[in-house]
Amino acid sequence: MGIQKRKICMLGTFGVGKTSLVERFVNNRFSEKYLTTVGLTVSQKMMPPVQQEPNGIPIQHMFLIWDIAAIEKFDSMVSNYFRGASGALAVVDLTRPETADELATILDRFFAVCPEAVVVYIANKVDLISDPSKINSRFDQLSVNAASELIVTSAKTGAQVEDAFYLLSQQIETP
Amino acid sequence: MVDTLKILLDVNGFGRITFDQQLQVIEASLAVQKLLSQTIENTPTVAVTDIFPELIGVENQLLQIVAKQIPYYRLNLLNRTDENGQTRYLNLTILACSEEERAIIVIEDATAKAMDLQRTNQQRYDTFLYRSSLEHRRNQVGRAILGKSKAIQHIVDTIQQLGHVPTAKVLLTGETGTGKNLTARMIHESAMTYDAPFIEINCAAFPEQLLEAELFGHEKGAFTGAISTKPGLLEKADGGTLFLDEIGELPPSTQAKLLSTIESKTFRRLGSTTSYKVNVRIIAATNRDLTVEISKNRFREDLYYRLNVVSLHLPPLRELGEDIIMIAQQLVKTLNLQFKKSVKGFSSAARQALLSHHWPGNARELGNCIERAMIFIKNDVIDLPDLVIMSPVEPATSTDPRHWAVPDTGLDLDQVARSLILSALQQANNNKSKAAQLLGLTRHTLRYRMEKYDLN
Numbered sequence: 001m002g003i004q005k006r007k008i009c010m011l012g013t014f015g016v017g018k019t020s021l022v023e024r025f026v027n028n029r030f031s032e033k034y035l036t037t038v039g040l041t042v043s044q045k046m047m048p049p050v051q052q053e054p055n056g057i058p059i060q061h062m063f064l065i066w067d068i069a070a071i072e073k074f075d076s077m078v079s080n081y082f083r084g085a086s087g088a089l090a091v092v093d094l095t096r097p098e099t100a101d102e103l104a105t106i107l108d109r110f111f112a113v114c115p116e117a118v119v120v121y122i123a124n125k126v127d128l129i130s131d132p133s134k135i136n137s138r139f140d141q142l143s144v145n146a147a148s149e150l151i152v153t154s155a156k157t158g159a160q161v162e163d164a165f166y167l168l169s170q171q172i173e174t175p
Numbered sequence: 176m177v178d179t180l181k182i183l184l185d186v187n188g189f190g191r192i193t194f195d196q197q198l199q200v201i202e203a204s205l206a207v208q209k210l211l212s213q214t215i216e217n218t219p220t221v222a223v224t225d226i227f228p229e230l231i232g233v234e235n236q237l238l239q240i241v242a243k244q245i246p247y248y249r250l251n252l253l254n255r256t257d258e259n260g261q262t263r264y265l266n267l268t269i270l271a272c273s274e275e276e277r278a279i280i281v282i283e284d285a286t287a288k289a290m291d292l293q294r295t296n297q298q299r300y301d302t303f304l305y306r307s308s309l310e311h312r313r314n315q316v317g318r319a320i321l322g323k324s325k326a327i328q329h330i331v332d333t334i335q336q337l338g339h340v341p342t343a344k345v346l347l348t349g350e351t352g353t354g355k356n357l358t359a360r361m362i363h364e365s366a367m368t369y370d371a372p373f374i375e376i377n378c379a380a381f382p383e384q385l386l387e388a389e390l391f392g393h394e395k396g397a398f399t400g401a402i403s404t405k406p407g408l409l410e411k412a413d414g415g416t417l418f419l420d421e422i423g424e425l426p427p428s429t430q431a432k433l434l435s436t437i438e439s440k441t442f443r444r445l446g447s448t449t450s451y452k453v454n455v456r457i458i459a460a461t462n463r464d465l466t467v468e469i470s471k472n473r474f475r476e477d478l479y480y481r482l483n484v485v486s487l488h489l490p491p492l493r494e495l496g497e498d499i500i501m502i503a504q505q506l507v508k509t510l511n512l513q514f515k516k517s518v519k520g521f522s523s524a525a526r527q528a529l530l531s532h533h534w535p536g537n538a539r540e541l542g543n544c545i546e547r548a549m550i551f552i553k554n555d556v557i558d559l560p561d562l563v564i565m566s567p568v569e570p571a572t573s574t575d576p577r578h579w580a581v582p583d584t585g586l587d588l589d590q591v592a593r594s595l596i597l598s599a600l601q602q603a604n605n606n607k608s609k610a611a612q613l614l615g616l617t618r619h620t621l622r623y624r625m626e627k628y629d630l631n
Contacts, residue, residue, distance in 0.1 A: 005228075005231050007231055007232035014296070014300050015300055015303075034300070034301070035293075035297070036293060036296040036297045036300050038252055038254075038264065038289045038290075038292050038293045038296070039251060039252020039253060039254060039264055039289060040229070040250070040252060040253060040254065041253075041254040042228050042229050042253075042254075044228065064228050064229075064231055064232075066229075069252075069296075070296075076249075077249065077250075077251055080233075080248065080249060080250055081250070083232065083233050083236065084231070084232020084233045084234075084236075085232060086232070094370075095368075095370065097370075128368070129368070129370060
């Protein structure tokens with residue numbers, strides 16, 4: 001079984017919970033304190049093996065997860081942040097519908113640099129929503145062209161966080 | 176040339192790592208060990224991607240730099256946390272160098288710059304996130320509802336208390352234009368999460384059957400024209416607030432259905448046998464005295480008591496004293512931005528006129544009056560002639576002692592007369608005979624006074 005290193009970018013505007021999702025996934029920790037990210041932090045996590053097809057050779061990914069600070073100005077530096085990514089987790093904040101619009105702009109830039117990358121969409125902070133069955137329609141449009149449904153997560157409780165990363169690992173290997 | 180570059184980098188505290196076309200480390204300067212808090216062996220067994228996993232995925236770019244095909248690649252503000260939990264921020268520049276099949280990674284310590292950036296961003300984002308929080312929205316109640324009078328303070332206090340009880344039904348009473356809609360919104364905002372819907376309906380604006388269909392929704396074919404199933408406003412308001420404005424106009428059959436919904440927390444769409452559960456806060460408002468409506472059998476007593484868990488009476492503008500000026504000043508401030516003017520406020524005569532008027536249309540009438548003045552004003556202070564007060568004059572039997580009373584600071588009778596003539600002309604669409612009639616003057620006298628006040 002081969003181990004493949006894959007670069008994964010966390011995408012989304014400020015305060016959607018990118019760092020908290022990584023922290024929950026990699027270290028199984030959560031902090032209520034909001035600390036803005038500056039620059040980029042790369043975390044590593046070995047993913048469970050995935051099998052491309054029945055009886056196929058399982059592949060195991062080492063995810064290099066790029067937690068990138070909220071990006072307001074798109075320049076060559078941002079392209080460098082994105083370059084070489086195999087996939088991304090695109091994150092919106094369920095309590096702020098406008099984060100869906102901001103994500104769309106970030107994704108346009110991301111796909112311009114990494115057109116082949118696989119993206120899994122995450123709607124985070126479900127713990128703050130009074131009725132999770134009613135999600136703002138602005139989020140529905142997000143996953144229309146995506147590889148998967150919108151995954152509703154909570155970095156605080158850990159709900160569906162691992163599922164999102166695991167799904168990305170599977171999708172990367174799907175031809 | 177390369178040596179010069181190395182010397183320059185070393186003396187300025189930059190770290191440098193030279194690597195080859197296998198991306199293996201050839202040489203690392205002493206500064207690298209300090210910047211990365213780790214020992215780097217100068218042997219070709221270590222790959223640059225082992226030292227900087229950030230370079231995984233861009234190996235092709237690195238090889239192109241080694242081959243002198245592209246000049247450089249840069250990554251800013253890489254985070255590195257050492258054993259003591261200290262975070263260092265690094266800028267990386269990967270440069271082609273003059274040696275064959277070699278490139279160099281220049282490492283710059285950018286921690287100070289990053290910390291400054293972090294502080295600035297933290298302040299900005301904290302402020303933004305606080306502004307969108309429930310706590311902030313509760314605090315906003317005091318700012319959205321203007322006034323320092325006891326009556327206004329009572330309203331603000333009540334709304335803030337209601338913010339902690341998001342299920343209590345509220346009955347808002349008060350004359351038209353006293354801000355019932357704004358108050359309902361504030362009650363909603365201070366109690367509900369951001370995503371909770373606020374749905375309002377004016378019960379006077381729909382005929383009986385349409386009102387029922389709007390409120391409860393209908394199934395396809397429930398009545399002529401019901402070409403598809405449509406959920407009602409109650410469903411849309413689920414998890415939030417339903418604001419029933421002019422509840423006094425609700426037809427008796429709809430009153431019964433609403434009562435049943437409030438009691439059972441369920442309802443049925445028109446033409447449906449299925450009951451739907453609903454969790455909604457109901458805020459009702461009326462400018463009628465519902466107890467009188469009950470005595471005349473026009474409003475159900477049981478519904479009244481169901482709705483009237485908390486009642487809040489919104490006082491008319493004329494009872495708010497100096498708050499009128501505060502509200503008017505706020506309107507001027509807003510309209511200055513809208514009309515790109517710089518009006519400072521009101522002359523003392525204008526202030527007295529605002530305080531003396533009866534304001535039967537309340538805030539709505541005040542808003543129109545100030546907006547009219549702001550459209551036509553050429554000076555930077557609104558004076559009495561600029562204020563055209565349009566509401567009907569109260570009959571002489573008015574019991575309000577301030578009506579037509581001379582303010583303590585006195586007034587300019589000519590200005591008042593001029594303003595009244597302007598108002599009469601406006602009401603009469605510039606028909607002088609009608610305007611004269613409104614003022615109890617002959618047409619001849621009106622013309623004389625118009626000349627006197629330069630109104631021709």
